[in-house]
Amino acid sequence: MSDLKKERNAFFDELVENGLFIPTGVAGFYGRGGAFEDVVRQFGLLVGQYSESDGAERIFFPPLVQKTTLERAGYMETMPHLCGVVHSFSGDEGEHKKLLSAIKEGEDWSGFLEATDLALTPAACYPLYPTASGTLKEGGRLVDLDAGYVFRREPSEDPARLQMFRQREMVRMGPPELVQEWRGVWMERGESVLRSLGLDVVVEVASDPFFGRGGRMLSASQKQQELKFEMQVPIVSREHPTAVTSFNYHTSHFGETFGILSNDGEYAHTACLGFGVERIALALFRRHGMQPTRWPSSVRTLLWP
Amino acid sequence: MSDLKKERNAFFDELVENGLFIPTGVAGFYGRGGAFEDVVRQFGLLVGQYSESDGAERIFFPPLVQKTTLERAGYMETMPHLCGVVHSFSGDEGEHKKLLSAIKEGEDWSGFLEATDLALTPAACYPLYPTASGTLKEGGRLVDLDAGYVFRREPSEDPARLQMFRQREMVRMGPPELVQEWRGVWMERGESVLRSLGLDVVVEVASDPFFGRGGRMLSASQKQQELKFEMQVPIVSREHPTAVTSFNYHTSHFGETFGILSNDGEYAHTACLGFGVERIALALFRRHGMQPTRWPSSVRTLLWP
Numbered sequence: 001m002s003d004l005k006k007e008r009n010a011f012f013d014e015l016v017e018n019g020l021f022i023p024t025g026v027a028g029f030y031g032r033g034g035a036f037e038d039v040v041r042q043f044g045l046l047v048g049q050y051s052e053s054d055g056a057e058r059i060f061f062p063p064l065v066q067k068t069t070l071e072r073a074g075y076m077e078t079m080p081h082l083c084g085v086v087h088s089f090s091g092d093e094g095e096h097k098k099l100l101s102a103i104k105e106g107e108d109w110s111g112f113l114e115a116t117d118l119a120l121t122p123a124a125c126y127p128l129y130p131t132a133s134g135t136l137k138e139g140g141r142l143v144d145l146d147a148g149y150v151f152r153r154e155p156s157e158d159p160a161r162l163q164m165f166r167q168r169e170m171v172r173m174g175p176p177e178l179v180q181e182w183r184g185v186w187m188e189r190g191e192s193v194l195r196s197l198g199l200d201v202v203v204e205v206a207s208d209p210f211f212g213r214g215g216r217m218l219s220a221s222q223k224q225q226e227l228k229f230e231m232q233v234p235i236v237s238r239e240h241p242t243a244v245t246s247f248n249y250h251t252s253h254f255g256e257t258f259g260i261l262s263n264d265g266e267y268a269h270t271a272c273l274g275f276g277v278e279r280i281a282l283a284l285f286r287r288h289g290m291q292p293t294r295w296p297s298s299v300r301t302l303l304w305p
Numbered sequence: 306m307s308d309l310k311k312e313r314n315a316f317f318d319e320l321v322e323n324g325l326f327i328p329t330g331v332a333g334f335y336g337r338g339g340a341f342e343d344v345v346r347q348f349g350l351l352v353g354q355y356s357e358s359d360g361a362e363r364i365f366f367p368p369l370v371q372k373t374t375l376e377r378a379g380y381m382e383t384m385p386h387l388c389g390v391v392h393s394f395s396g397d398e399g400e401h402k403k404l405l406s407a408i409k410e411g412e413d414w415s416g417f418l419e420a421t422d423l424a425l426t427p428a429a430c431y432p433l434y435p436t437a438s439g440t441l442k443e444g445g446r447l448v449d450l451d452a453g454y455v456f457r458r459e460p461s462e463d464p465a466r467l468q469m470f471r472q473r474e475m476v477r478m479g480p481p482e483l484v485q486e487w488r489g490v491w492m493e494r495g496e497s498v499l500r501s502l503g504l505d506v507v508v509e510v511a512s513d514p515f516f517g518r519g520g521r522m523l524s525a526s527q528k529q530q531e532l533k534f535e536m537q538v539p540i541v542s543r544e545h546p547t548a549v550t551s552f553n554y555h556t557s558h559f560g561e562t563f564g565i566l567s568n569d570g571e572y573a574h575t576a577c578l579g580f581g582v583e584r585i586a587l588a589l590f591r592r593h594g595m596q597p598t599r600w601p602s603s604v605r606t607l608l609w610p
Contacts, residue, residue: 022364022436026371026422031436034363037451058339059327062454062469063368066331071408076394080401085418086389086425088458089381093517096385103376108420113390115415116458117331118468120391120425131327131336146342149367149454153393153421163423164367212398 005157008236011286012159018290027155028163032278035292039281040166042303044147047168047275050189056144056170059128063149063164065121069130072257075122078210078218082152084120087113124148124169125272132173133259136268140174142182147277160235160242160279167274173255175262176269183247183271190231190245190273198299199233199283202241206230227251233283244279248272310462313541316591317464323595332460333468337583340597344586345471347608349452352473352580355494361449361475364433368454368469370426374435377562380427383515383523387457389425392418429453429474430577437478438564441573445479447487452582465540465547465584472579478560480567481574488552488576495536495550495578503604504538504588507546511535532556538588549584553577 001009015021022031032040067085070076076083089099089112102109121127124145132141147166155163172182187203194201206228207219222228227249232241248271254260255267262268288295292303306314320326327336337345372390375381381388394404394417407414426432429450437446452471460468477487492508499506511533512524527533532554537546553576559565560572567573593600597608 024366024371024432024436029367029369029371029423031432032365034365037363037365058342060337060339060342061329062334062467064334064469066329066334076408076414077405080394080404082393083418084391084393084421084423085415086456086458087392087415087418087420088387088389089385096517099385100382103381109381110390110392110420113388113392113420115392115413115418116389118334118389127329127336131329151391153391162367164369212401 004237004240008158011236012157014290015159015282015285020285020290021159026163027157028161030159030162036281036285039284039292039303040147040277043275043277043280044168046302047193048144048146051142051144051170054142056142058144058146060146061121061124061127061148063121063151064118065126066130067115067117067119069126070119070122073126073129073254074257075126078215079122079208081211082122082154082209084122084151084153086116086118086120088116089113120151120164121148122152123150123272123274124167125171125274128171129254129258129260129270135261135263135265136174138263140172140178140262140268143171143173145169145171158236160282162278165276165278168277169272169274171270171272173260173268173270175264175266176251179269179271180249183249183273186273187229187247190247190275194231194233194245194280196298196302197280197284198287198296199244199280200238200241202232204230204232204243206243206246233280235279235283235286242279242283244276244283246274246276248274309542309545313463316541317462319595320464320587320590325590325595326464331468332462333466335464335467341586341590344589344597344608345452345582348580348582348585349473351607352498353449353451356447356449356475359447361447363449363451365451366426366429366432366453368426368456369423370431371435372420372422372424374431375424375427378431378434378559379562380431383520384427384513386516387427387459387514389427389456389458391421391423391425393421394418425456425469426453427457428455428577428579429472430476430579433476434559434563434565434575440566440568440570441479443568445477445483445567445573448476448478450474450476463541465587467583470581470583473582474577474579476575476577478565478573478575480569480571481556484574484576485554488554488578491578492534492552495552495580499536499538499550499585501603501607502585502589503592503601504549504585505543505546507537509535509537509548511548511551538585540584540588540591547584547588549581549588551579551581553579
């Protein structure tokens with residue numbers, strides 16, 4: 001076993017022993033203990049102070065998205081391998097008997113289900129865009145989506161790679177210069193917040209994990225245009241830090257797709273930022289130890305003011 | 306249109322006009338505005354005081370459950386019509402091309418997806434039971450699962466019937482007498498909390514919406530044994546109040562299914578209670594008006610102490 005894998009496993013075991021993660025038998029799907037959730041919640045309050053002082057609207061979605069939104073936004077084109085579509089049973093009693101007999105025989109029973117009009121959302125902001133169609137008021141919009149759950153189908157033994165996790169996400173929509181300015185402000189704030197919590201931050205131009213050969217070209221273009229930045233901090237390993245925050249500039253992609261216009265009549269530009277709150281909590285437990293009561297007072301004062 | 310439907314629609318419109326619900330085009334899937342979320346959060350804190358003073362463990366799951374848990378617990382037998390199974394894409398680039406072409410042609414593309422090992426959880430407590438297998442310590446266990454999202458496939462125009470909503474759920478496991486006693490204590494507390502918020506409460510022996518003809522027999526037996534109680538309060542209509550809280554005694558069902566034993570070696574009994582927090586928030590907005598700042602001071606003092 002590689003050293004990295006050994007470190008991963010040891011860290012996972014430590015999380016479990018301290019009641020921070022509760023294994024379920026499925027890789028990337030764990031319960032969280034109370035002390036873990038407290039850190040998640042307090043980090044959210046810390047970040048929320050900024051969006052409150054920016055006068056952000058607050059809108060929250062359950063972790064769903066219309067399947068048509070994923071289709072329209074091109075998600076099935078670029079990241080089909082991460083999607084989770086909700087299938088359900090709408091058969092009659094005869095079908096139900098066959099379904100139960102398939103379960104009893106240990107057979108695949110997915111054929112008795114049908115796709116619904118819903119998927120699990122892969123980013124907290126997706127359900128927002130179609131609700132924003134129309135013309136924005138002057139200055140555009142700023143929305144704080146709080147910590148929404150998102151789903152990405154990538155089972156992994158890495159405790160920092162979860163199938164369902166929360167993104168503290170914010171979205172800015174409006175004319176390009178306002179959107180870019182907002183992203184710039186938050187990149188400074190984000191780095192400063194993470195550093196103030198004692199985390200070593202590396203800022204990188206990044207790309208999304210697009211699918212297939214076409215995806216590699218998309219990634220190269222995304223990097224070249226500097227559309228995505230990530231902040232990475234050590235979780236499992238110092239040498240291979242993990243992305244905990246991303247800052248994404250979509251240019252007019254969502255504006256054109258969902259008919260969102262700035263008040264000058266041009267397609268609105270959009271940007272979003274997402275703090276991966278479970279990863280940030282993991283980084284803090286890794287850096288400062290498994291007992292938050294023993295974390296440095298500078299960190300505790302920020303999180304529990 | 307019936308009077309009840311007219312009332313439903315008028316209430317929904319009022320929620321939308323006041324920014325409390327944000328429509329998405331899918332029945333039962335809405336965004337929630339900040340003022341709505343504040344009520345949800347503060348109600349959670351109010352109820353959490355009791356479980357904290359009871360010394361409950363705190364465990365939180367993302368809104369998933371292992372598909373095998375639904376199979377083992379008999380969910381596909383009793384409530385298959387409400388399930389949501391997660392399907393994903395694991396094809397190669399050739400399959401992906403066909404998937405995209407199906408989307409382009411407006412065809413059903415569900416055939417390109419496969420069932421995963423995960424479903425959306427229909428109750429916050431399901432993921433907990435398999436993690437509890439083994440012998441409990443003396444006195445059993447009490448777990449506060451906080452406000453977990455749950456999914457039920459029942460699209461509806463009723464603003465109080467959501468496809469994904471949160472349950473403030475607690476679970477008691479142990480010898481029958483302790484479990485029944487706990488349920489009794491919480492039934493009194495639950496009624497008193499709801500009444501203190503100005504809601505008119507009706508307590509009813511209830512049953513789950515089991516599937517098919519066999520389901521009707523199950524429901525009758527569940528009622529006859531008084532395994533489920535619901536508290537109903539007016540939301541859309543005073544004449545037809547809506548269940549906002551349920552108290553469920555499972556006898557040894559989960560204990561036997563998941564091998565959970567009391568320290569006397571007998572199968573543990575379990576009970577759970579769930580506050581439907583969105584419904585409780587809706588009942589409060591319906592009762593006291595769309596502006597929480599204008600709610601009666603007795604209610605405000607409880608929610609914002």
